Amino acid sequence: MLDIQKIRADFPILSQTVNGKPLVYFDNGATSQKPQIVIDAIEKYYQEINANIHRGVHTLSQLATDAYEISRGKVQQHINAKFTHEVLFTPGTTHGINLVTNGFASILKPGDEVLVSALEHHSNIVPWQMLCEKTGAVLKVIPMNEDGELIMDAFDALLSEKTKVVTVNHISNALGIINPIKYIIEKAHAVGAAVLIDGAQAVPHLKPDVQDLDCDFYVFSGHKMCGPTGTGILYGKEAWLNKLPPYQGGGEMIKEVTFEKTTYADLPHKFEAGTPNIAGGIVLGTAIDYLNNIGFDNIQEHEEELLEYATKRLLEIEGLRIYGTGKNKASVVSFNIDGIHPYDIGSIIDKLGIAVRTGHHCAQPIMNFFCIPGTIRASFSFYNTKEEIDLMVDAVKKAKTMLS
Incomplete structure (x- = not known):
């Protein structure tokens, strides 16, 4: 088991606030944060x-x-x-x-x-x-x-x-x-x-x-x-x-x-x-x-838990669809909500301190296949927590209410 709070203490940026809210960084697919040792x-x-x-x-x-x-x-x-x-x-x-x-x-x-x-x-x-x-x-x-x-x-x-x-x-x-x-x-x-x-x-x-x-x-x-x-x-x-x-x-x-x-x-x-x-x-x-030193077996185990938990929580939201539902996955959830542009969701939840990626993710052929302009992508790392996922889900629900 990883000591997540001890690991998070290695990353100075994770303790800061964004728009007056604690930073929840779920854009690890774009770039990871850096530990103090680096x-x-x-x-x-x-x-x-x-x-x-x-x-x-x-x-x-x-x-x-x-x-x-x-x-x-x-x-x-x-x-x-x-x-x-x-x-x-x-x-x-x-x-x-x-x-x-x-x-x-x-x-x-x-x-x-x-x-x-x-x-x-x-x-x-x-x-x-x-x-x-x-x-x-x-x-x-x-x-x-x-x-x-x-x-x-x-x-x-x-x-x-x-x-x-x-x-x-x-x-x-x-x-x-x-x-x-x-x-x-x-x-x-x-x-x-x-x-x-x-x-x-x-x-x-x-x-x-x-x-x-x-x-x-x-x-x-x-x-x-x-x-x-x-x-x-x-x-x-x-x-x-x-x-x-x-x-x-x-x-x-x-x-x-x-x-x-x-x-x-x-x-x-x-x-x-x-x-x-x-x-x-x-x-x-x-x-x-x-x-x-953290260990990739430990990293994989923790990230699999995050993926499973995030998938379950997000699917509680009516009208939400996850793209990429194959059996073998890394800790990435790419999703949309019916009738709402992904950019609009991403912009609102940013005001609540949630950093996700919205758009085609430099993979336009995938978006063309699904006939969508893009997705909201939450990508998790070993320093993320289930509590952060809860904050994201609450933020997405609030954004949905505002945009519906």
Whole structure:
């Protein structure tokens, strides 16, 4: 059992008020809050070891380099990558996906097929559309059903020798549905396709084991798992990362430069041009340590209780519909009330201190499927409580009364 009040004390922002009301933060799907240990680690870096990395022989540069590479090792262990050099630091999930799509521009040919799912965030749709436009490859979509689950029979039927890439999210940001990615990866590999998993919404809730999953690429952001914004990870199998060309040219990613020819550095530096977010990369390791100290089994157990409780309480409200009713879900409830625009609900409950996300959540195809403009999304973290859910439900009821 987690000591929730002790955990909440780690997060300074949770003790503040918004519009004169205690803050209830249910927008964790957009970004998580940061514990004091992460905030302190950012300050400590700039106060004590601020220097550029990998280039200097002076003491501060060596200290910064060591801290940065120790953090890379923490990520490797956390996701169980085979090699440390399979872990690339990025500014976030979007950057990681674009890095991969850029690499596949030299691999795909006209008529090749890329499969994406109907549940994807725009960041895992648009880069693949751009890639297909550039190469002449064809984008195909794994459809979803009314419960928000991918239709696996349709996925099986879409697979063929033309399929070169399959890309899906681990957990839907808009609905909270957990996709059967291990099945998807196995089936895709059977036809020779590479697989990229968007893990942005998964890593706050679980520890992905990339070797067990056998995915070719796994991308995620640090800011959704208590780390700083502007941080992310692209895991790639060594063979794939060696095959793909560099994404950007500049310092750090080179072995030797002449005006006649440039040769590139070994992994992981081949894909890490320029001065990175050094403080962010180091402190991402701090955030991972913090989450592991709490324990992901404990996190999952608590969040499952919150999801079950919130679902039950919200369904007490007449006219409320939850989207994403599949069996396997993370702690996200996406809902609407008949006849009321989600934005209006969100605006009113904000006045009562409740922070939720309203809109299409950068997943417009999902909203088009349900023929709605968007949803109200409450996304929970391990530091949230049932009492906060009660406050949200009361606020939604009040908003409904005002808007009906």
